[in-house]
Amino acid sequence: xxxIEDLRVAVDGREVLKGVNLELGASExxxxxxxxGSGKSSLIQTLLGNPxxxxxxxxxxxDGRDITDLPANExxxxxxxxxxxxxxxxxxxxLRDLLRRLAERSGADYQSLMKxxxxxxxxxxxxxxxxxxxxxxxxxxxxxxxxxxxxxxxxLLDEPDSGVDLDSLxxxxxxxxxxxxxxxxxxxxxxxxxxxxxxxHIAKYLQATRAFIMVDGVIKCYGDAQAILRDVEKYxxxxxxxxxxxxxxxx
Amino acid sequence: MNxxxxxxxxxxxxxxxxxxxxxGPDVDVTQFSVPPPPTSxxxxxxxxxxxxxxxxxxxxxxxSAGTYLQVDEEAVExxxxxxxxxxxxxxxxxxxxxxxxxxxxxxxxDADKYTAAAELFGRRQGYVVIVERGAKIETPVQTxxxxxxxxxxxxxxxxxxxxxxxxxxxxxxxxxxxERAGLHAGVSEFYVKRGGKLTYTxxxxxxxxxxxxxxxxxxxEEGGQYISHYVxxxxxxxxxxxxxxWLVGRGARAYLSSVIVAKGDSVMDVGGTVYLQAPDTxxxxxxxxxxxxxxxxxxxxLISAEAPGVRGHIECDGLLLSNQSRILTLPALDAKHSDVQxxxxxxVGKLSEDQIFYLMSxxxxxxxxxxxxxxxxxxxxxxxxxxxxxxxxxxxxSMAAAGL
Numbered sequence: 001x002x003x004i005e006d007l008r009v010a011v012d013g014r015e016v017l018k019g020v021n022l023e024l025g026a027s028e029x030x031x032x033x034x035x036x037g038s039g040k041s042s043l044i045q046t047l048l049g050n051p052x053x054x055x056x057x058x059x060x061x062x063d064g065r066d067i068t069d070l071p072a073n074e075x076x077x078x079x080x081x082x083x084x085x086x087x088x089x090x091x092x093x094x095l096r097d098l099l100r101r102l103a104e105r106s107g108a109d110y111q112s113l114m115k116x117x118x119x120x121x122x123x124x125x126x127x128x129x130x131x132x133x134x135x136x137x138x139x140x141x142x143x144x145x146x147x148x149x150x151x152x153x154x155x156l157l158d159e160p161d162s163g164v165d166l167d168s169l170x171x172x173x174x175x176x177x178x179x180x181x182x183x184x185x186x187x188x189x190x191x192x193x194x195x196x197x198x199x200x201h202i203a204k205y206l207q208a209t210r211a212f213i214m215v216d217g218v219i220k221c222y223g224d225a226q227a228i229l230r231d232v233e234k235y236x237x238x239x240x241x242x243x244x245x246x247x248x249x250x251x
Numbered sequence: 252m253n254x255x256x257x258x259x260x261x262x263x264x265x266x267x268x269x270x271x272x273x274x275g276p277d278v279d280v281t282q283f284s285v286p287p288p289p290t291s292x293x294x295x296x297x298x299x300x301x302x303x304x305x306x307x308x309x310x311x312x313x314x315s316a317g318t319y320l321q322v323d324e325e326a327v328e329x330x331x332x333x334x335x336x337x338x339x340x341x342x343x344x345x346x347x348x349x350x351x352x353x354x355x356x357x358x359x360x361d362a363d364k365y366t367a368a369a370e371l372f373g374r375r376q377g378y379v380v381i382v383e384r385g386a387k388i389e390t391p392v393q394t395x396x397x398x399x400x401x402x403x404x405x406x407x408x409x410x411x412x413x414x415x416x417x418x419x420x421x422x423x424x425x426x427x428x429x430e431r432a433g434l435h436a437g438v439s440e441f442y443v444k445r446g447g448k449l450t451y452t453x454x455x456x457x458x459x460x461x462x463x464x465x466x467x468x469x470x471x472e473e474g475g476q477y478i479s480h481y482v483x484x485x486x487x488x489x490x491x492x493x494x495x496x497w498l499v500g501r502g503a504r505a506y507l508s509s510v511i512v513a514k515g516d517s518v519m520d521v522g523g524t525v526y527l528q529a530p531d532t533x534x535x536x537x538x539x540x541x542x543x544x545x546x547x548x549x550x551x552x553l554i555s556a557e558a559p560g561v562r563g564h565i566e567c568d569g570l571l572l573s574n575q576s577r578i579l580t581l582p583a584l585d586a587k588h589s590d591v592q593x594x595x596x597x598x599v600g601k602l603s604e605d606q607i608f609y610l611m612s613x614x615x616x617x618x619x620x621x622x623x624x625x626x627x628x629x630x631x632x633x634x635x636x637x638x639x640x641x642x643x644x645x646x647x648x649s650m651a652a653a654g655l
């Protein structure tokens with residue numbers, strides 16, 4: 001569904017992605033793990049079309065279509081959606097208004113979104129300016145609601161669990177799960193997701209099938225999500241660096 | 252007023268006729284003529300009905316407690332539909348002797364050449380609105396000042412009196428429909444008595460040919476409130492105004508918001524000044540300025556703290572949508588007593604690329620994202636007004652944003 005080929009990207013002249021190859025299948029939920037500064041967020045921003053991230057070489061394909069040079073809004077129209085790790089504050093733009101506009105475009109049911117906001121404990125955020133004065137956890141809840149309103153075919157979630165207290169994690173995890181595993185209008189339109197997580201806390205709610213480990217701007221290895229999470233817990237990302245299977249499929 | 256008093260005013264005005272204003276480009280007031288009364292207002296009104304709607308004036312008078320409509324220097328409609336309320340033109344109010352203690356008391360007649368011109372060239376037109384003691388008028392009084400005669404001066408003198416414990420909403424729409432330069436030098440004097448409340452909404456839609464110099468003075472007594480919302484939607488040759496509010500009674504309060512769009516070659520100098528002269532008074536001044544093209548915008552604000560226990564806050568933000576435009580914000584705090592709380596915040600800049608990208612990643616085009624952010628920037632807290640009026644102001648702000 002989403003295919004990334006030898007992607008090299010620089011931001012402010014500094015190379016942050018150094019030849020990334022990654023493939024995400026239809027209705028697949030994959031984790032993207034890696035130490036701080038390894039390029040995970042850079043990959044998400046590049047996939048979304050952030051103009052600050054300059055693509056030096058490589059391609060991004062969505063359903064076989066080359067989207068490498070498309071502006072962000074056209075990528076969104078083709079089905080990319082995101083949960084930002086650190087979204088900007090949008091003064092004067094209410095969460096509710098944004099949800100309504102997104103729902104009008106995507107055909108998402110506005111009432112269901114309101115219900116979801118209620119269940120997530122985010123109803124009090126609806127009439128506030130988006131992300132202005134939101135706590136870390138509130139930012140994530142608002143982002144997940146916006147993602148739901150977009151009904152993306154490929155969801156890119158950048159650390160949806162960072163800044164979230166452990167008590168709120170199950171509700172958030174369940175909501176994300178419901179957004180990305182929801183069937184589309186047709187059964188074959190199940191959604192895919194690439195989830196960046198530093199801690200892996202969110203992983204158990206998502207039933208991810210695969211995990212990728214990114215180190216220093218490249219995918220070092222990938223394989224069964226549970227096996228990789230277990231190894232990372234045991235050996236840390238250091239272990240991955242020294243792993244003889246690096247850049248070899250392990251499943 | 253007796254002849255002696257009127258003569259005294261005339262003399263002071265004559266002496267000030269060449270006195271430039273402290274701020275804003277200087278305009279030669281003598282080059283503008285006093286327009287003759289038009290022969291037919293129907294034509295003018297029907298030609299401008301959509302413009303009037305854009306500044307919130309409904310000629311049918313629906314949803315308003317009273318109406319005052321002035322074309323050039325002629326009051327063409329003065330109507331009141333609510334008990335406890337009087338709406339009349341200044342000439343009539345002077346004849347009845349009901350504004351004697353109020354004329355030129357909140358604005359000095361010799362403040363500058365524009366107040367002088369209003370006194371000397373104005374034809375004693377302008378609205379007088381008086382709410383009787385304790386009357387709470389929930390629907391707004393709508394007033395409209397329309398300029399139609401080319402090369403002319405319009406100098407209405409408005410007086411609003413909110414008696415003790417009364418409440419009033421006034422919404423004023425001002426606009427021009429002419430092709431040659433004109434000068435609007437309106438004087439407004441507002442008096443809010445003990446425990447009274449006045450909300451004043453002003454929506455301006457002038458044109459590139461018009462010079463605008465409103466002069467406003469407001470006096471608020473103990474426990475009274477003055478809340479003003481100002482929206483300027485269109486390019487204007489030049490606009491300079493600095494409403495002054497005196498809070499003279501304990502616990503009085505003022506809130507001034509303004510949303511100013513300056514584009515084309517507009518030169519705008521918009522201020523707001525509040526004097527906290529009694530204990531426990533408070534003021535908040537909020538302004539949002541958006542510039543485009545080659546427009547120049549100065550946003551001034553001053554809160555002067557002159558009594559113990561007073562509080563004041565200024566928030567003035569500017570957004571530049573072009574490299575050729577300019578925004579100068581001058582928030583000023585003047586403390587003349589130690590037991591005061593004064594603060595200000597100001598931010599000026601362009602739209603952030605991060606914000607535009609964020610909205611684009613959610614599927615909005617760059618143009619959509621930009622207009623959403625500009626509209627968002629122009630959002631101000633609209634307080635103390637009925638829902639219908641709130642919608643009207645929001646619509647005016649949206650129209651102003653859409654024109655950018």
